[in-house]
Amino acid sequence: xxxxxxxxxxxxxxxxxxxxxxxxxxxxxxxxxxxxxxxxxxxxxxxxxxxxxxxxxxxxxxxxxxxxxxxxxxxxxxxxxxxxxxxxxxxxxxxxxxxxxxxxxxxxxxxxxxxxxxxxxxxxxxxxxxxxxxxxxxxxxxxxxxxxxxxxxxxxxxxxxxxxxxxxxxxxxxxxxxxxxxxxxxxxxxxxxxxxxxxxxxxxxxxxxxxxxxxxxxxxxxxxxxxxxxxxxxxxxxxxxxxxxxxxxxxxxxxxxxxxxxxxxxxxxxxxxxxxxxxxxxxxxxxxxxxxxxxxxxxxxxxxxxxxxxxxxxxxxxxxxxxxxxxxxxxxxx
Amino acid sequence: xxxxxxxxxxxxxxxxxxxxxxxxxxxxxxxxxxxxxxxxxxxxxxxxxxxxxxxxxxxxxxxxxxxxxxxxxxxxxxxxxxxxxxxxxxxxxxxxxxxxxxxxxxxxxxxxxxxxxxxxxxxxxxxxxxxxxxxxxxxxxxxxxxxxxxxxxxxxxxxxxxxxxxxxxxxxxxxxxxxxxxxxxxxxxxxxxxxxxxxxxxxxxxxxxxxxxxxxxxxxxxxxxxxxxxxxxxxxxxxxxxxxxxxxxxxxxxxxxxxxxxxxxxxxxxxxxxxxxxxxxxxxxxxxxxxxxxxxxx
Amino acid sequence: xxxxxxxxxxxxxxxxxxxxxxxxxxxxxxxxxxxxxxxxxxxxxxxxxxxxxxxxxxxxxxxxxxxxxxxxxxxxxxxxxxxxxxxxxxxxxxxxxxxxxxxxxxxxxxxxxxxxxxxxxxxxxxxxxxxxxxxxxxxxxxxxxxxxxxxxxxxxxxxxxxxxxxxxxxxxxxxxxxxxxxxxxxxxxxxxxxxxxxxxxxxxxxxxxxxxxxxxxxxxxxxxxxxxxxxxxxxxxxxxxxxxxxxxxxxxxxxxxxxxxxxxxxxxxxxxxxxxxxxxxxxxxxxxxxxxxxxxxxxxxxxxxxxxxxxxxxxxxxxxxxxxxxxxx
Numbered sequence: 001x002x003x004x005x006x007x008x009x010x011x012x013x014x015x016x017x018x019x020x021x022x023x024x025x026x027x028x029x030x031x032x033x034x035x036x037x038x039x040x041x042x043x044x045x046x047x048x049x050x051x052x053x054x055x056x057x058x059x060x061x062x063x064x065x066x067x068x069x070x071x072x073x074x075x076x077x078x079x080x081x082x083x084x085x086x087x088x089x090x091x092x093x094x095x096x097x098x099x100x101x102x103x104x105x106x107x108x109x110x111x112x113x114x115x116x117x118x119x120x121x122x123x124x125x126x127x128x129x130x131x132x133x134x135x136x137x138x139x140x141x142x143x144x145x146x147x148x149x150x151x152x153x154x155x156x157x158x159x160x161x162x163x164x165x166x167x168x169x170x171x172x173x174x175x176x177x178x179x180x181x182x183x184x185x186x187x188x189x190x191x192x193x194x195x196x197x198x199x200x201x202x203x204x205x206x207x208x209x210x211x212x213x214x215x216x217x218x219x220x221x222x223x224x225x226x227x228x229x230x231x232x233x234x235x236x237x238x239x240x241x242x243x244x245x246x247x248x249x250x251x252x253x254x255x256x257x258x259x260x261x262x263x264x265x266x267x268x269x270x271x272x273x274x275x276x277x278x279x280x281x282x283x284x285x286x287x288x289x290x291x292x293x294x295x296x297x298x299x300x301x302x303x304x305x306x307x308x309x310x311x312x313x314x315x316x317x318x319x320x321x322x323x324x325x326x327x328x329x330x331x332x333x334x
Numbered sequence: 335x336x337x338x339x340x341x342x343x344x345x346x347x348x349x350x351x352x353x354x355x356x357x358x359x360x361x362x363x364x365x366x367x368x369x370x371x372x373x374x375x376x377x378x379x380x381x382x383x384x385x386x387x388x389x390x391x392x393x394x395x396x397x398x399x400x401x402x403x404x405x406x407x408x409x410x411x412x413x414x415x416x417x418x419x420x421x422x423x424x425x426x427x428x429x430x431x432x433x434x435x436x437x438x439x440x441x442x443x444x445x446x447x448x449x450x451x452x453x454x455x456x457x458x459x460x461x462x463x464x465x466x467x468x469x470x471x472x473x474x475x476x477x478x479x480x481x482x483x484x485x486x487x488x489x490x491x492x493x494x495x496x497x498x499x500x501x502x503x504x505x506x507x508x509x510x511x512x513x514x515x516x517x518x519x520x521x522x523x524x525x526x527x528x529x530x531x532x533x534x535x536x537x538x539x540x541x542x543x544x545x546x547x548x549x550x551x552x553x554x555x556x557x558x559x560x561x562x563x564x565x566x567x568x569x570x571x572x573x574x575x576x577x578x579x580x581x582x583x584x585x586x587x588x589x590x591x592x593x594x595x596x597x598x599x600x601x602x603x604x605x606x607x608x609x610x611x612x613x614x615x616x617x618x619x620x621x622x623x624x625x626x627x628x629x630x631x632x
Numbered sequence: 633x634x635x636x637x638x639x640x641x642x643x644x645x646x647x648x649x650x651x652x653x654x655x656x657x658x659x660x661x662x663x664x665x666x667x668x669x670x671x672x673x674x675x676x677x678x679x680x681x682x683x684x685x686x687x688x689x690x691x692x693x694x695x696x697x698x699x700x701x702x703x704x705x706x707x708x709x710x711x712x713x714x715x716x717x718x719x720x721x722x723x724x725x726x727x728x729x730x731x732x733x734x735x736x737x738x739x740x741x742x743x744x745x746x747x748x749x750x751x752x753x754x755x756x757x758x759x760x761x762x763x764x765x766x767x768x769x770x771x772x773x774x775x776x777x778x779x780x781x782x783x784x785x786x787x788x789x790x791x792x793x794x795x796x797x798x799x800x801x802x803x804x805x806x807x808x809x810x811x812x813x814x815x816x817x818x819x820x821x822x823x824x825x826x827x828x829x830x831x832x833x834x835x836x837x838x839x840x841x842x843x844x845x846x847x848x849x850x851x852x853x854x855x856x857x858x859x860x861x862x863x864x865x866x867x868x869x870x871x872x873x874x875x876x877x878x879x880x881x882x883x884x885x886x887x888x889x890x891x892x893x894x895x896x897x898x899x900x901x902x903x904x905x906x907x908x909x910x911x912x913x914x915x916x917x918x919x920x921x922x923x924x925x926x927x928x929x930x931x932x933x934x935x936x937x938x939x940x941x942x943x944x945x946x947x948x949x950x951x952x953x954x955x956x957x958x959x960x961x
Contacts, residue, residue: 011470018471022483029487141611143563143583145570146604149590157594272476276567280590291571294486306483310475317474522736525696530750530799531723541738 004325008318015314023307024068027299028061038081038297054079055300072307078300082293087304091286095308096179097167098278098285102270104201105209110263113213117220117259121228122247132217139214144273148207148280155203163200165282168193204281208273212266219262223255230254257327264320268313359551362624369620375613383429390423395578403596413598415589421599424580425606431581432610435496435565436558442500444554447507448546452538454508455515465512469505477502477560478567485573492565492581495574499564503557510553514546552621559614566607582607636672636839637693637807641665642702644685644692648912660912662688663699664863667938670807670856675833675840677854677871679847679886681908685863686843690809693841694726695719706807724754727800731812733792737784743770743795744780750803765802773798773828790821794828801832809841814849826853847890851875856944859883862919863911865938869945879947881924918950926951 027034035051036043051057056064071078077087116136120129156164167181168174174193177184182201185194227233228251236250237243274287282288286305293301363369382389398418406413412421454465472480484498518524519542527537568574569583577584582603589599644663662685670676678686691697693704695711704711706726714722730736737746747766751757757765767777773794784792793813800808810829814822830853832838844850850857851871858868859880867880878884885902904923909915915922921931928950936948 014467015470015474018467019474022471022475022480026483026486030489137612137615138608141559141563141615142608143566143570143586143604145567145583146586146600146607149586149593149600150604153593153597153600269476272478275478275482276570279571290482294482294571294573299486302483302486306475306479309479313476313479314474522730522732523738525691526728526730526736526799527738529694529696529723529728530753530803531720532749532753533720536753544740545738 001326005322008321008325012314012318016311019307019310019314020069020072021065023303023310024065026303026306027055028064034299038299051081072304077304077308080293080301081298082296082301087301091289091304091308093176093179094284094286094289097283098271098274098287100167100180100182101201101204101208101278101283101285102267102274104205105270106212106263106267108205109209109213109216109266112209113216114220114259116213117217118224118247118252120217120221121224121251124225129221133221136214136217139210140218142210144207144211145276145280147210148204148277151203151207152280162202163196164203167197167200167284169196172196204277204283207281208270208277211273212263212270215266216259216262220255220259223258224251227251227254257324260327261320261324264316264323268316268320271309271313274309356547356551359548359621359624363617363620366620366623368616372613372616372620375609376617379429379433379610379613382426383433386426386430390420390426392420392423394424394427394580395419396423403592403599405596406598412602413596415585415599416592416596421585421602424585425582425602428580428582428585428603428606429610431492431575431579432562432565432607435492435499436562436610436614439496439500439561439565440503440554440557442497443503443557444507444550446500447504448511448543448550450504451508451511452515452542455512456519456534456538456542462512465508469508472502472505478564481564481568482571482573485568490573490576492569492575492579495565495568498568499561502564503561506553506557507550510549511546514549515542518542518545548625552618552625555614555621556618559611559618562607562611562614636707637670637841638703638705639669639689639693640667640703640705642667642689642692642704643700644688644697645700658912661863661914662697662911663692664914665702666860666863666865667702668858668865668868670839670841672806672839673833673837674855675842675853677850677857678841678843678860679845679850679857680860682845683908683911684860685911686845686860687811689860690728690811690841690843694723694728694809696728721754724750724803725805726807726809727803727805729793729796729800729808729810729813732816733789733796734784736796737792737799739784742781742783743787746784746795747780747799747802750799754803756803769798769802772801772832788821789817790825793817793825797825797829797832801836801838804836805838807839807841809843811843812845813842815844815846822849829853847886859886862909862914864919865948866920867945867947867949868938869942869947873942873945877945879941879945880920880949881926881951882920918948 030037033048035048035055035057039047039051056067059067075088077091079085080087080090083090116132120132123129152164155162163169172193174181174184174190174197175188177187181197182194185191185197224247228247233246233251236246241250271286274285275291276287277283278285278287279291286309290302290305290309292298293305363373396419398414400418401410401414402416402418404410404414404418410420410422412425415421415424450465454462475483480502481495481498484501485494488494488497524537524541527541532541565574565581566583566586569581570587572584572587575581575584577588585603586600589596589603593600642663643661643665646660646662648658648660664685666685666689668676678689680686688697692699693711695704695714699712702712706722709722711719711722711726741749744763744766747769748762751762751765756762766780770777770779775791775794775798779787779791784795787795793816797813813829814825817825826849829840833840840853842850842853854871856868856870857874858865859874859882860866861882867874867878867883869879874883875887878887881902885904888902902925909919909922915932916935917933918924918927918931918936921927924931930950934950936950938946938948940946
């Protein structure tokens with residue numbers, strides 16, 4: 001297991017280097033002068049010259065790349081053109097907000113997806129099975145941002161049940177300690193505010209969690225159907241094991257590995273989708289940070305935002321692979 | 335059971351003098367109700383895309399500032415948008431753009447991915463190393479994020495969105511073909527082809543590639559649906575189609591500020607994306623079940 | 633006409649990747665220093681248990697498996713030194729017949745297309761000439777010309793092997809390497825195909841390298857026979873010599889296992905102890921010493937050289953016929 005872990009980590013080195021090249025290219029592959037593109041056609045020559053100097057655009061490209069590599073290795077993610085602040089300083093709260101939303105969405109997706117999948121497998125070809133699989137099909141085929149908009153229209157604007165924008169009521173901001181509002185409000189013993197935080201999580205959480213929910217439900221159903229048809233489930237039943245235990249303990253144990261894998265992969269994919277969901281729900285996370293940078297052509301933020309998300313994505317995939325190898329020892333001997 | 339069915343398709347196909355994979359897939363597809371439903375949806379969208387000018391009463395960029403955000407009516411089946419343009423007309427023309435982006439991007443991905451996968455799988459060594467590392471790197475990004483990065487380099491437009499989606503999907507096909515080639519090249523008939531004195535190019539394109547066709551078709555069908563979703567997402571972020579192009583994602587982005595006042599402006603473009611993607615997913619699911627009976631769990 | 637095809641010290645190794653960064657820690661020596669010569673017009677049989685490297689030897693000679701070392705001289709030309717395009721052209725003269733005709737024929741092509749392809753590849757004839765030679769060739773191997781429009785899976789095993797042979801023969805090669813050409817067939821069909829191959833050899837002046845694990849078949853078709861064990865040749869002799877006076881203990885063991893046509897002949901079946909060792913960890917010295925009933929201490933240390941014990945009868949063994957220690961190398 002240790003050898004496999006080491007090999008898997010060693011394989012990351014070329015991947016991370018390649019990622020840094022792609023991200024580096026974002027600014028340098030732009031046709032024309034990046035400074036003009038960033039500042040616009042009407043920028044003064046002085047401003048352009050200044051940006052050239054601050055981005056190091058006057059050096060040859062390989063000098064620029066190595067100094068870029070040195071910077072990111074040292075934790076320097078560059079400076080935002082909009083806010084003139086170091087990106088590494090301002091990115092923290094955005095990451096925390098995205099983290100909170102991701103956890104909430106995944107909990108929703110796992111809870112509904114796994115249970116729906118199990119029930120579908122247990123009652124195959126029942127009306128529940130058909131409905132669940134139809135919803136799952138719609139779930140994977142739907143644009144997330146459209147679902148978010150429709151939610152806003154129905155639950156926020158039409159029915160007025162839930163808030164549609166932000167993490168918390170703007171007139172009563174949370175005093176940030178950890179950046180995770182659920183935690184912060186509990187620490188501050190502001191349970192009324194905690195409720196408000198949860199209400200704000202519901203709509204974006206469901207929007208973001210729908211695709212993983214659908215995929216988890218499909219995988220769970222497939223894995224459980226196979227497990228339920230197996231010999232030892234029949235044995236367990238014939239021994240008089242309670243049906244609930246048969247399904248949730250014996251069968252689920254066997255269908256567990258693919259479900260775990262798909263949960264991990266989907267968590268990573270959520271980070272990409274965050275750009276869309278956070279934009280719609282005004283969620284101050286990394287995705288929205290990136291979106292506003294795109295509209296403002298704030299290239300250092302675009303670069304670093306993409307890099308940070310991709311690095312997290314790679315790390316999640318690493319954990320998934322290692323977990324997979326841990327639970328399924330055959331994989332190590334490939 | 336499935337095995338038996340499959341082989342009888344093949345024999346029938348052979349008796350008719352052809353044994354193209356398309357043939358046996360089509361026979362299987364016809365027996366699969368869900369896949370046929372999906373195919374019907376696709377045919378419908380393709381038809382409206384082709385006959386768009388004949389079935390729309392307005393021009394897609396023809397606005398009427400006196401009739402903005404009007405609800406669906408006899409004159410405007412799906413209502414009008416913030417510029418007073420007929421949403422039904424724009425949806426129909428939008429089908430052209432979405433299908434075009436989906437098909438073209440997947441065709442590019444398949445072509446580039448096939449060549450890379452064929453070379454990597456057949457020659458191995460450094461070509462394989464290089465390709466595999468490149469694929470690893472491209473797959474290390476969440477797909478939509480990589481597409482955003484590429485559009486950020488190329489500049490926002492529908493063409494660039496198409497290109498970026500194509501690049502993002504190359505590793506999917508590259509890896510698929512590579513693994514297929516690695517197993518095929520150990521087959522006796524490839525060895526036999528070599529022993530006859532065939533050139534590598536002939537072996538690769540006449541003997542190996544046709545045997546990869548079935549997985550390409552299955553994965554490709556699903557990928558078109560995903561590509562349509564990604565194009566809509568890029569359009570929604572303003573990184574794809576530019577006004578006045580009636581791209582569905584862009585239509586959503588432009589209408590989202592009028593959500594409360596005119597929800598139909600948001601409803602119909604989203605429904606269209608969803609329906610088209612469902613069509614591709616249903617056909618893809620069906621093709622997968624036919625081509626690989628083990629995948630069908632039931 | 634001697635030494636028409638000469639194989640010298642042929643080696644084909646496969647690395648086995650293992651460990652942290654895929655370094656090579658083991659090497660499978662599929663073919664490890666094989667030398668023999670085939671005369672024009674003869675049939676040279678190569679026998680041995682499965683996994684002994686006889687198929688790899690055949691493929692290495694045609695460079696379908698890339699050899700690690702050694703030379704192969706074909707009509708005086710070193711096949712190992714040929715460039716890619718030269719090798720491709722050379723293949724016209726050196727064809728192969730495979731064990732399983734179904735898997736060696738692309739299932740998506742008709743027989744006509746399969747037979748025509750070698751002609752296209754080597755630029756022989758125009759379209760109508762090629763079509764005509766396909767029909768002729770089908771008749772030569774005993775199939776109706778109308779079969780050209782059918783697919784391989786529509787034929788029986790014997791018919792398919794006829795197609796496989798036709799495909800090799802259509803470019804009029806000089807050498808055919810036949811790798812277990814009848815092993816997948818029913819016994820009744822085997823003799824038909826063997827007879828066809830003998831007829832074709834006579835009519836077209838072919839030379840065969842005939843690879844098989846079946847001593848009975850090899851005895852029937854071969855002029856000379858080589859016996860392989862774990863990647864090495866242990867004995868080469870004329871058919872009569874080999875079958876009447878096998879010198880190597882391994883050959884003796886193999887021969888004792890064939891059911892005898894003559895029940896009066898006194899022959900005791902020699903049963904080999906132990907399993908066939910893995911080619912990745914071939915025993916030191918004589919590879920056969922772990923199973924040899926006459927093994928001596930010397931055998932585990934020194935690898936025996938091929939020595940011509942009698943005229944045309946070469947054997948690699950430290951024992952002489954009578955079982956006494958003989959030539960030291």
